[in-house]
Amino acid sequence: MKEVVNTKTVLHVPKWKFTKQKTNFSVENLFILGAGMVVIFIILCALFPKWIAPYSPTFMDTSLILSPPNSAHWFGTDYFGRDVLSLVIYGSSDSLIIGIASVLIGGLIGGIIGSVSGYFGGIIDVVVMRLIEILMTIPGILLALAIAAALGPGLMNIVLAVAVSSIPGYARVMRGQLMSIKKRKYVEASRSIGTPEWRIFLWHLLPNSWSPLLVMATIGLGTSILIGSGLSFLGLGIIKEIPDWGALLSQGRGYLTVGWWISTFPGLAITLFVLSVNIIGDKLRDTFDPKTSRTR
Amino acid sequence: MTLVNKVLLKISTAFVSIIGSSILVFSIIYLLPGDPVLSMIDPSVATPEMVANLRKELGLNQPFYIQFSEYFMNVLQGDFGQSVVNSEPVLPKIVEHFPATLALTITSAVLSVVIGVTFGVLSAIYRNKWIDIIARIIGLFGISMPTFWSGILLILIFSVYLNWLPSIGSDGWKTLVLPSLSLGLVGAGFIIRMVRNSMLDVINEQFIVTLRAKGLSERVVMYRHALRNALIPAITIIGLNIGELLAGTVVIETVFSRQGIGRIVADAIMAKDLPVIQGVVFFSAIVYVVINLLVDLSYSFIDPRVRRAH
Numbered sequence: 163m164k165e166v167v168n169t170k171t172v173l174h175v176p177k178w179k180f181t182k183q184k185t186n187f188s189v190e191n192l193f194i195l196g197a198g199m200v201v202i203f204i205i206l207c208a209l210f211p212k213w214i215a216p217y218s219p220t221f222m223d224t225s226l227i228l229s230p231p232n233s234a235h236w237f238g239t240d241y242f243g244r245d246v247l248s249l250v251i252y253g254s255s256d257s258l259i260i261g262i263a264s265v266l267i268g269g270l271i272g273g274i275i276g277s278v279s280g281y282f283g284g285i286i287d288v289v290v291m292r293l294i295e296i297l298m299t300i301p302g303i304l305l306a307l308a309i310a311a312a313l314g315p316g317l318m319n320i321v322l323a324v325a326v327s328s329i330p331g332y333a334r335v336m337r338g339q340l341m342s343i344k345k346r347k348y349v350e351a352s353r354s355i356g357t358p359e360w361r362i363f364l365w366h367l368l369p370n371s372w373s374p375l376l377v378m379a380t381i382g383l384g385t386s387i388l389i390g391s392g393l394s395f396l397g398l399g400i401i402k403e404i405p406d407w408g409a410l411l412s413q414g415r416g417y418l419t420v421g422w423w424i425s426t427f428p429g430l431a432i433t434l435f436v437l438s439v440n441i442i443g444d445k446l447r448d449t450f451d452p453k454t455s456r457t458r
Numbered sequence: 459m460t461l462v463n464k465v466l467l468k469i470s471t472a473f474v475s476i477i478g479s480s481i482l483v484f485s486i487i488y489l490l491p492g493d494p495v496l497s498m499i500d501p502s503v504a505t506p507e508m509v510a511n512l513r514k515e516l517g518l519n520q521p522f523y524i525q526f527s528e529y530f531m532n533v534l535q536g537d538f539g540q541s542v543v544n545s546e547p548v549l550p551k552i553v554e555h556f557p558a559t560l561a562l563t564i565t566s567a568v569l570s571v572v573i574g575v576t577f578g579v580l581s582a583i584y585r586n587k588w589i590d591i592i593a594r595i596i597g598l599f600g601i602s603m604p605t606f607w608s609g610i611l612l613i614l615i616f617s618v619y620l621n622w623l624p625s626i627g628s629d630g631w632k633t634l635v636l637p638s639l640s641l642g643l644v645g646a647g648f649i650i651r652m653v654r655n656s657m658l659d660v661i662n663e664q665f666i667v668t669l670r671a672k673g674l675s676e677r678v679v680m681y682r683h684a685l686r687n688a689l690i691p692a693i694t695i696i697g698l699n700i701g702e703l704l705a706g707t708v709v710i711e712t713v714f715s716r717q718g719i720g721r722i723v724a725d726a727i728m729a730k731d732l733p734v735i736q737g738v739v740f741f742s743a744i745v746y747v748v749i750n751l752l753v754d755l756s757y758s759f760i761d762p763r764v765r766r767a768h
Contacts, residue, residue, distance in 0.1 A: 296478030300743045301705035308486050308739045311727055388604050392709050395606045396724055411607060415713070418625075422614050429607030437602035 194445050197438035204435050208255040215248035219404045228421045238423035240414070246424055249410055250431050256317060256399075256406035257432070260390035261383050264324035268386070269379045271325070272332025277371070279333065280340030281363060291337070294330045302327040303389050310398040317400050320393055324386050335378050339371035346370075373450045380443035384436040391432050407432050465755060472751040479743040480533060484526055487736050512542070538737035543729045548737035552719050556741075559707050559718030562641065565634050567700045569642030574649025575692070581650065582657035582688075583680055593650055600647020605706055609640040609713035626715040637714045641706050645699045652695045657688040690757075697753025701746040 207214050216236075223243040231238040237246035279290040297305070306327040313319035343349065349366050357365075391408030393399060399409050407428040414424030520528075532539065538548040573596075581593035616636060617625035627633045660666065661684055669679045708720035715721070719738050726734035 292478070295475065296482055299475045299479035299747050300482065300739060301701050301746055303708065304705045304739050304742055305486075307708065307723065307727075308483060308735060311730075311732065311735050312487050384602060388602075391604055392606065395604075396709065396712060397727055408604075408606075411604075411610070415610065418610065418614060419618055422618070425607070425610050426614070429604060429610065433599070433603045433607060436604075437598060440598060440602050 190445075193441055197441035200434055200438040201442065204254055204431070205258065207251045208258045211248075211252045211255065215245075215251040217245040217248040219244060219248045219252040221245070221248075228417070230421070231423055237427040238421065240421065240424050241417055246427055249404065250407065250428050252404045253406045253410050253428065254431065256402075256404075257387060257391060257408070257435075259317065260320050260324060260394075260406070261387035263321045264328065264386045264390065265379050265383045267321065268325035268328035269332050269375060269382070272329040273336045273372075273375055275329065276333035276336025276338075277340050277363075277368065280337035281344060281367065283341070287337070290333075294333050297326075298330045302385070303392060306389050306393060307396070307398065310393050315398060315401055320390055320399060323393065323398075324390050327389065328382055328386060331382065332375060332378060335374050336371065339374055340367055343367055343370050377443060377447045377450055380446055381440060384439040384443070387432065387436055387439075468751060468754055472747050475747045476744055477530075479747070480530060480740055481526065483736055483740045483743065484529055487732050515542075533740070538740065539733040541726075541731050541734050543731050543734075548734055549741075551722060551734075552738060552741050555717055555719045555722055558716055559704070559711070559720060561634060562637055562707055562710070562716065562718060563700065563704050565638035566641035566645065566703050567696075569638055570645025570649055570699060570703070571696055573642065573646035574696075575653055575689070577646070578650040578653025578692070579657055579680075579685055579688070581654045582661065585658070593654070596643075597647045597650035597654070600643045600645075600650065602647075603643070604709075605640050605644055606709050606713050608643060609637065609710055612636045612640050613713070633714070633716070637710050637716060640713075641703055641710050644706065645696075645703055648695060648699055649692065653688060653692045656691045657684060660684045660687045663687075693753065693757055697750060697757075700749050700753075704742055704745060704749075 211219075221244065223239065223245075225243070226235070226239050227243045228241055229235060229239045235245050235247065237250060239245055240249070275290060275294070279287045300308070306323040309323035309326055310320055313322065344367060349362060352362055352366055353359075390399075391406065391411075394406055394408035395412045397412070399406060405413060410428040411425045411432075414421065414426075414428070417424055529539070536549055538552070540547045541551075577589075577593035577596060581590045581597075584590050613625040613636065616623045623635050624633050625636070661680075666679060666684060669683055670676075707718055708723050710716075711718045711720035712724040719741065723735055723738045726732075726738070
């Protein structure tokens, strides 16, 4: 055994020489810092829109219809004379709720399904995985779309639709984790000293298998926000006075030739948030998964 | 297991998947707590009589298994149901609009593979050089931008301001450029990241060290040996991507007002026409399963390890 380990370590040396970790670190950390700040700022916008937004999102200044971005209205005004910046800030809460809630629900249900399937194995695993595969025959956005259309408009319905479409990914990751971890020596050791099964499951298997799920949930947050805003762009979202980002963008589509800013800024908000979440997700994956961190 | 048996097994698995997805699509529409009838007609103007009639028309007063078996038998005969808005059968409408969607899917898939593989490979070879940074930024933006936004930006730049390309329509190649670019960018984002990672994995393999030690030129090592091995895992993601691109057309066809099957869905959403939504989603699921089957089969021909296993 020792010899194998030794040759491996020797062979790893040239790889480390190529990576130039030192020069790369500062730039990457800068990106991650920026991404973190964007995420925190957008979450603050969603929590305290009243304090951050310069105007009320429902205030219509009829003398300033469709005015381009300027010092008073940074993102311009729309066809009712509403301030687009304030609309984007107020719209953040619904967009974030859709993303975060659907990841929590999808991740929880997918995680439970995956861990049950991976832990018990055998016929339960076969049946559960067939069902998951059936769920995967329909691409995510179409599945979410069909569910949202059947449930009708509403915030909770969009959340559910996006959550269900994300279950298969989480279930498969969690299943794979459990299957590999339940065979580890320490699990066997724990069992041999008479630890009850539920305790092994809760104390050894779960804590050791959730990290890939966390990484996936972070990247999944971006995907969920994209799908959620896509659904409301298509008109499946919540019909409210204050539109979420997808609906706001869709409203601006009719005014592209006279007011590019109405659609551009909500889309920029979605992109910035998803981009930041993805940067953080990449970093988390590199940290938790030594295999990728070695090569990146 | 012989090759023929393996192919047959894969085909039959795909067929089972299609049956499964038909059950799924059917269940979504008919079993979810939301009443499909009430979501189809405005509850404020609906009389109980109207509701009862529509329910009967849709066969919703039957037990689930009868409804499903009827639906399934109809599907086998090519009847995907009919629109509740204008009673048009769904399948002919899908078949009529599918070529436009297929054209968009293929062009954006080609675009995403070309951009994705090129940048992914260069990114891995010139790691941490400027081309790597550009490729990684393209990759990150590709997977982070909503297509409906990148589509609108492209319209703003190339149609509204430069006036080079049409912003709407589905006739001629010119109308294909912007939508396939905006859709292809998403696919390219995934492929760049995938190819870069798998290329970096391969570059770190022992056989690359051996090839270099043999004195082969860097070009031969990279493009003949590393690239070939790196592309094998990438093909799976490319295949999955084609299915995702097909699904993505729903959104992008709305942005560019193209007459494809995605557009049918978008219109059906507005009209609350559930049978049409059901039909298109099921149709897309079939196409998706078939594409994945083809990818799966091609995979086993490309990878010598899988090929030899026969």
